[in-house]
Amino acid sequence: xxxxxxxxxxxxxxxxxxxxxxxxxxxxxxxxxxxxxxxxxxxxxxxxxxxxxxxxxxxxxxxxxxxxxxxxxxxxxxxxxxxxxxxxxxxxxxxxxxxxxxxxxxxxxxxxxxxxxxxxxxxxxxxxxxxxxxxxxxxxxxxxxxxxxxxxxxxxxxxxxxxxxxxxxxxxxxxxxxxxxxxxxxxxxxxxxxxxxxxxxxxxxxxxxxxxxxxxxxxx
Numbered sequence: 750x751x752x753x754x755x756x757x758x759x760x761x762x763x764x765x766x767x768x769x770x771x772x773x774x775x776x777x778x779x780x781x782x783x784x785x786x787x788x789x790x791x792x793x794x795x796x797x798x799x800x801x802x803x804x805x806x807x808x809x810x811x812x813x814x815x816x817x818x819x820x821x822x823x824x825x826x827x828x829x830x831x832x833x834x835x836x837x838x839x840x841x842x843x844x845x846x847x848x849x850x851x852x853x854x855x856x857x858x859x860x861x862x863x864x865x866x867x868x869x870x871x872x873x874x875x876x877x878x879x880x881x882x883x884x885x886x887x888x889x890x891x892x893x894x895x896x897x898x899x900x901x902x903x904x905x906x907x908x909x910x911x912x913x914x915x916x917x918x919x920x921x922x923x924x925x926x927x928x929x930x931x932x933x934x935x936x937x938x939x940x941x942x943x944x945x946x947x948x949x950x951x952x953x954x955x956x957x958x959x960x961x962x963x964x965x966x967x968x969x
Contacts, residue, residue, distance in 0.1 A: 754952050757781040762944050771900040778948055779892060785951050786888060792817060792962060793881055800965040802872040807865055812957035818872035819860060820954045821880060822852075825887045826859045826920070831934060831946045832891045834915050835907055836898075841920070842886050851879040857920050861927035891947065903940035911935075 757777055764774030792801075801818040812820065826843070833841045843849060849857050853876050863871055912935045915921075921930050934942065 750952060751956065754781065754784070757784075758948050758952060761948065765900075765903065765940060765943065768900045771903070775895055775898065778943065779895065781948060782888070782892070782951065785955050788955060788959070789821065789884065790881075792958065793877070796962060796965065798877050800962070801875075801877050802869060803961065803965050804865075804869050805961060805964040807869075812954050813960040814865075815868050815957070816872040817958045817961050818875050818877060818880065819863070819868045820958050821884060822854070822875065823860050824951055824954050825884050826857075827930075827946050827950065828891055829887045830859070830915070830920050831942055832887070832894050834918065834920070835911060835934060836939060836942065837894050838911065841918075842883065842890055843920075846883065846886055848879065848883045848886075852876050852883060853879070856922075858922045859920070859927060859930065861930065862922035862924035864926075895943075895947070898939070903938065903943075905939045907935040907937070 758781065761774045761777035761781065764770040764777055766774075796817065802816050804814070804816055806813045808814065815823075829841045829843055833839050843857060848854075853874055855871065855874060860868075860871065912931065915931065915935075921927055934946075937945075
C-alpha cells in the first residue's frame with residue numbers, strides 16, 4: 750500500500766475513535782479522499798475507453814485482475830449503497846440521477862458477482878463519461894454526509910429494518926461472491942463503515958487501477 754495513503758488511513762482511524770480528535774479524523778478522511786479523487790480524475794485524462802476496459806492481468810490474483818471501469822463502478826456503487834441506504838437512510842444517487850440508464854449498465858449491483866471475461870464484457874457496455882458524472886455525484890454526496898456526522902453517530906448500528914429495506918432494493922447480488930456484503934456491512938457500526946468503504950476500499954482498488962493504467966501506458 751502507498752505509504753502516504755496508508756499513514757493517512759491509519760491516522761484517521763485513530764482520530765475518529767476519540768471524541769476530542771473526531772473532527773480532525775473526518776478532515777483527514779476528506780483529505781485522503783481528495784488525493785485519491787485527483788488520481789481518479791487523472792485516469793480520465795490519460796486513458797482511452799479501451800484502456801478502461803483492458804484486462805492485462807486477467808489471470809492474476811488480486812484486484813488488478815479486473816478493469817479500471819469495473820473498479821470505479823464497484824467503488825462508487827458500494828459507497829452509494831452504504832452512504833445512502835445504510836447511513837443517511839435516503840435514496841441512492843444511482844436512482845436519483847437515473848444513472849443506470851445514463852451509464853448504460855446492465856446491472857445495479859456492486860458487480861462482485863462478475864468474473865474474468867464477464868468483467869470485461871460488462872466494462873465495454875459502460876459510458877465512461879456518465880460513469881465519471883456518477884463518481885463525482887457520489888463523492889460529493891458522501892462528503893456532505895460525512896460533514897454532518899458526529900462522534901455520537903459512530904456507534905450507530907444498522908437496524909434489522911434497515912437491512913430488510915436494503916435487501917428489497919436488489920443492489921447486492923444473491924451470488925455467493927456478493928451476498929456476504931450485506932452481512933459484512935450490517936455487522937458494523939457507522940465507524941466501521943467509514944473505516945472500509947469510505948477509505949481503505951478506495952485505496953485497495955485505486956492501487957490496482959494504477960497498476961493497470963501503467964501497463965496500458967507502457968504499450969504506447
